[in-house]
């Protein structure tokens with residue numbers, strides 16, 4: 234949550250900071266600001282709303298001497314936690330005000346300072362004046378309080394007193410060539426360019442400048458000056474961090490002619506899934522090759538349970554994984570919302586493997602669940618998209634999705650790639666346990682065909698857009714499904730509510746009769762997952778019950794299924810397949826459906842209100 238960019242180099246910092254903010258806007262978009270060092274002064278600019286407002290308010294920075302002569306600066310795009318999204322609460326926060334304007338230091342912060350009230354009371358007693366409601370401003374005053382002539386030392390001293398999480402970037406008025414960054418719980422990536430260093434909270438703000446990056450570990454403090462980077466612990470012990478290559482292409486993080494990132498990412502799914510499964514299917518042996526898990530067949534057989542943790546869309550993908558693990562491998566599997574897992578003293582041990590699923594690899598609750606599982610002695614692996622992210626590094630073992638950057642706040646390609654890889658995990662576990670080679674080959678072939686099946690769903694984009702026209706008027710919706718298609722109902726409902734603001738609830742189809750049916754009427758449409766397979770007849774029966782109560786029904790059905798077609802008011806057909814494959818194809822159909830409903834309702838699709846891409850706070 235929140236995006237940080239910082240620059241130190243030979244070029245003018247302002248355009249690089251603003252451009253970086255545009256790339257990171259998906260992380261938070263209720264206010265934005267920059268602080269630059271120029272003319273022996275720290276100049277702070279901030280504005281409520283989107284980065285475009287900030288750019289407008291700064292004006293003609295290309296021809297302004299203040300901006301031409303600034304070579305060090307910090308920037309932030311905010312997702313409000315403490316205090317409303319106002320200009321005052323926007324970052325950077327200055328501290329130690331000096332005449333004729335400007336501050337002794339300026340800071341941008343991502344994370345939450347949990348003990349900010351106590352620190353604020355102490356600093357107010359020392360005479361510090363606060364201009365915002367934020368916890369972050371407390372940190373800027375605390376650093377300034379300790380600052381004499383060593384900025385890194387003041388930062389370390391302040392951070393030792395802080396409880397909570399932070400990714401920060403800080404500059405000081407009397408250190409015109411110095412930038413100091415630090416992290417605990419919120420990512421900081423340092424991009425190593427020629428004659429310049431670009432810091433960001435994620436790689437998408439860096440890739441147009443360099444592919445070489447260093448990822449800070451928790452409690453690292455990095456001092457950046459003149460292209461030199463010194464990394465120390467909070468106790469000032471020098472440490473070395475490896476340099477990694479960022480393999481995302483620049484175009485991957487652009488819209489590429491699509492009206493929205495979400496639509497682009499929906500259409501990228503055939504390629505993304507291909508990349509996720511490439512080299513991981515052994516058709517001949519009817520199994521999958523997942524070296525990153527670091528488990529041989531004997532170790533897999535010894536495992537008793539696969540416990541999956543995640544949040545939101547990643548958790549929904551995990552549910553498909555649970556069904557597949559039990560279905561293919563006959564192995565116990567459970568999915569738990571990561572926040573619930575971390576706080577309920579879970580029973581896990583050395584016979585369990587805990588799989589943390591996260592697109593960003595930074596979700597606070599999923600990361601905490603990883604740490605709790607490790608504490609309890611379980612084997613922990615990650616299923617993560619963002620290379621070098623905290624969950625990927627802390628789990629040490631696992632599988633990267635290779636889905637490419639997902640910029641739209643609503644997750645799409647991450648889900649289908651997660652499901653594809655989960656099916657591969659289920660296949661591998663199954664082959665080590667009870668599945669024959671022939672059965673394995675059949676499943677492997679079906680997984681291999683996923684990209685092509687998704688392409689066939691995408692061909693229906695126009696037809697789905699037409700159906701969406703009829704749904705613009707509704708304020709509420711139900712989604713129902715059974716078995717493998719229950720998680721698809723959950724994901725479909727999540728997608729429509731987050732981008733179109735239509736209230737949607739997903740139920741196991743059998744659950745309708747246990748209460749929700751009371752709400753069925755003409756104004757409550759139902760989306761039914763009806764792909765042929767186990768339970769379909771029963772869901773068809775539920776559809777009849779809905780229509781008997783005048784609820785209009787949109788069915789996602791298998792191609793050519795005339796019974797299902799006859800039972801619904803509208804249908805979207807997906808290719809005939811096993812139900813575990815239909816989890817992907819049906820989800821793609823519902824992604825397009827949600828996208829078009831939201832577009833027709835005029836919603837800000839890529840950046841829905843109140844949301845942020847990566848939830849790094851509890």
Ligand code: M6R
Pocket residue numbers: 544545546547590591592593594595596599642643644645727728731846847848
């Ligand atoms: O980065 P993660 O996969 O850990 O994120 C988990 C959820 O925050 C995320 O899937 C969220 O639910 C999406 N906005 C859904 O579209």
